[in-house]
Amino acid sequence: MKNYNAFQNRALGNPSAIAIKTDAKEITYEALDLLINLISNQLESKGISHGEIVGVYMNPGISYIATILAINKSGAVFMPMEPSLPIKRLSLILNKVFPRVIITDKGLFGELDRKLTSENIERYSNVMLVDVLNHQTTWFDAKEGRESYSSATPNDESNSCYLFYTSGSTGEPKAIEGTVDGLDHFIKWEIAEFNITENTKIPLLAPLSFDVSLRDIFVPLYAGGTVLIPDADLKYKVSEFINWISINNINHIHMVPSFFRLVTSELKLNNLLESTPWTVNNILLAGEPLFYSDVSAWRECEGSDTNLVNLYGPSETSLAKLFFRIGDSTGKDKEIVPLGRPIPGSHIMIIKNGSECRSGEIGEIFIQTGYRSKGYYGDKELTDAKFVITNSSGEFGDIVFKTGDLAKTTDDGLIQFVGRQDNMIKINGNRVELQELEGALSAYKPIEQAIVTVINNNQFEPELALYYVAEYEIDIAQLKQYLSEILPAYMFPSYFIKLQAIPLNFNGKVDRKALPQPPKQVDNSLFAPCEGEVECLIESIWKDVLKLDSVGRDTSFFTIGGSSLKAIQIISRIQKEFHVLIKLAHFFAKPMIKDLAMHVNKTPVQ
Template identity: 35%
Template sequence: MINKKIIHTVFEERVQKNPENIAIVYGEEQITYRELNSRANGIGNVIDSEKYIAIFMPNSIDYVITLLGILKSGSISVPIDVLAPNERILKIITKADIETIITNKANIKNLKKILKSLKLDREIILLEDTISSENNLALKSKEDSSAYLMFTSGSTGEPKAIIGMQKSLSHFIHWECKEFAIDESFKISQLAGVTFDVSLRDIFTALISGATLYIPTQRTNIEYLARWISQSRLNLIHIVPSLFRLLLKEFEFNSYDLSELKHILLAGEALYGSDVLAFNRLYPHIELVNLYGPSETTLAKIFNRIKIEDVTNQNMIMPLGQAISNTAILILKNSKLAQVRQVGEIYIKTPFRSKGYLKEEKLSQEVFVQNPLSKKEDILYKTGDMGRYKADGTVEFVGRADSQVKINGIRVELQEIEIAIKSYKKVENAIIISEMSPSKEIVVICYYIEKSRFVQSDIREYLVEVIPSYMIPNFFIKMESFPLNFHGKIDKKSLPKPEDLIYLDREFIEPQGETQIEVAKIFSQILRVDKVSADITFTQLGGNSLNSISATAKISHQFSVQINIKEFFENQSVEKLSYLIDNAQRIETATVEIKPLAKSDDYALSNSQRRLWVLDKLQENFNSY
């Protein structure tokens, strides 16, 4: 029985229409709609309804099978990052009262090891042990039933768990499919990690449309990712701006055929005019779309189909746009509707929101509030983001009202990082601040006072076991005391800049030899530092997992070697990395001699020239440049 507000039933209808269509492609693996549905039924048949069921798997076909099976059973999926710190996994399992965890053969050994170390006894279901069935399960969910549980950063030091609703998930998926005319011919990417709600957008826009979902086998090699996008002939990509910028640099460096790509939907961070202009110069036929919406209101609730003429300067933050269907955006200042261009806080009104936070009723009431403009019950979500209306009624993002930041598109509370660092026994006190780097990335800085002496590698090793890697600060700066202002409060503006202190307590060692000098230049360009000592590590200079992807891509291009992320971080000083490069096997690259054509009165047009000529004929006085 189909109910359009319950997403897996729409998928089941699609299976009936297109059973032999390819549903998912993952590397060399692929699966049809019929097989995907049958295997999901096998999972649904072995689990109870209305339970929180954990999935311990990364992005893969197996993950999607399991997710669908849990939805069919009437239970709630809880994805767990297989690389998450044990302490984080413990918090997820205990907060959601998880009794059952589903995994596959590739991950069961690691799961058992983690459970043993945490002294937890839980039922483990192995995906490969379930029996496929073409008989769909009886519908066990209602429109208001919970569908998924996603954990996000919390200001108390404990992760918050957001309860997603069936009808809300279905509402957004149907909106996107209609807005972008997605049909069975589409090829759609899944780049988001499974522990983020946007992964559901990737998965279900494809699966309710009869389209094909493409999942990359790796995400940390930017050259591979660019080649994968091109070779997969994708039509629609969902991506965060920080990863988009890395791909943009690769697209500028090498030529990639993206002729089939129609739309790139960006969300999670601010998108800048410079991003739009640079991409449009390369691929003017591809539409960029800005999306905005917190997890609490289910995926995106504002969108902006960007036109190049809307970019008035390269430093502008691209407008968020207008509300999607069944949604209203209110910008309030002092409980009144803000005037045009007046800055206020962004509130979202929609019946298609989440249920709030699991076991956090007080916190839910603080963010799901009564509309001050209405005398009747009318619930709004208080985003904490500041914005303003433009003259045409669209919304612009201005900044945050609190200490929350987005790191690589992932929402992070700085207080959670601060609490984790203060829990380290050798730290007396700590302050966490964030800054925007020249390359428009968030840089997190920890200033700390020691209780007893330690080296930075000690606290990094401690934090790896406590918080996700993306939350570990870029810089750790030791202080004897914190500067105070006139009122006796910590004066954050007077805290020293990390780049001013890098070589305060260490000798600068000049890079030696051609390779070391070039590697130091790469570090300098990516991290925007003037001096790079031969013995200093990429991490000590403020590097992180995201800009390490850019570093390995540059090394690959410059030295014709392949250095993976694991090797990079194991050898991340200029000295060690240069030794690795000098002893690595060179990649064979074919070169073709370019010979000039004989002189002629006219020459055949290139593909890009022919496209410009056609556009000019279709639209008089069209100015492509």
């Protein structure tokens, strides 16, 4: 209840202030509080009690934010379930967690019902529909005679608050169980550190299935500011996104470095700052390594008026636990920006072979904090393995989290990221466990054996390469369709490489170092030339984004190094060139130049 109370204090102090603003509507603190109470009262009427899990099947919007605050007020635990989740992944989550109630809205109920039915998931007896426009809630198909529960009890600082799913090394996603106090600690720190006030405007950019979305929501609402929610397609129109930032006077942003690079590139390419006032005071970057080349590129187009801050912290320790104000700090282009120093209430150790490392010595990052998560929901074995008891306690508690990240301490006391000691990487800020992807690919019948590795290109953006053994050639489009049903798009490989056999070392283990590098350029003679002006313009965009000399009109994007981030770049460029928006799902379903050109020709100009 602590998180809701912070919001309620602002609602009582300035009820007419705008709490949330979308392109279509806005809602005041007073009206949002009324909606929260409406949903919370309905939850209590169904006996939803302290610690019970409530699924939230919604897109970003006023309904979603009101719902998670209402769940928080009731003492229950919210679990975001984005409608864009592949159906098999949604099924896996629901069969593992069994939320007591699922809350959705009228526009999504039919879709949710079809998904539950198609996966033979027992129909949930309690599904709540939230209607923001008419300020109503409706219970659908609630069974009579359901077991009676006591009324909700107030949350306290040790209670669970949320469940977020992330990629798992066992081949299945794992749920991290966050706490009220862990969320509250980070939000209050960010507000104090960056002087967040009622004049602060923060956009909700992170996916709802990503725990950092909580920063975008709770930081402004704790401080009496405003959450700005962009149109779902805006991130594919980078120049329009930049204009949206300016029009809405947004002044504080959380962003992953890969998207930061897209914004920087667009600003430089079109000199947008000459015509668009830049209102942002702080950009907080997290989720993947940030390089000094990113900082230099930003300074070239914007100067030093915006504060750039690097954040670090796994979901298991409740959002960020290290930060570094970059300021006028400099380094070589390929050098990673330091993670910095711990925020108050956190202690960092660099450990190697059970002992703390000296300055400059590489070891694993251990985080000790009293504001950590409870670990992995329903997986005590994994929790005990990653959260270990230490001899020291005091203000940081007696448990440390083993991050799996490698780092060293610099001479001036900063923590410097080096890499990972396992097969987990970050793609566009999202965790990807290579074992989970390998497991999904190995289950595909035409593939006899699958190995996935990481390819680091010269844009510092890691990409995934699939090496596989199969008796016959595989239809990549069919494989992509299979993957789209079980995995999010950011986990799709960019390269598909067929081998006669997977190389092994002397011990009989996979020799990843012996795997061939993906070809930088396919034989030009294999490419069919573009036909017509639209195809040729799209071909030019592909060559520029993919850094290739030539591509074919009928060549799949995913056989020549395509990735979800590069797809976003291409979609943005096509939208700018033709004033036609291509959905990412359509791009993945029809990943050839000839298909994209056909879509452009058939779609009315926006």
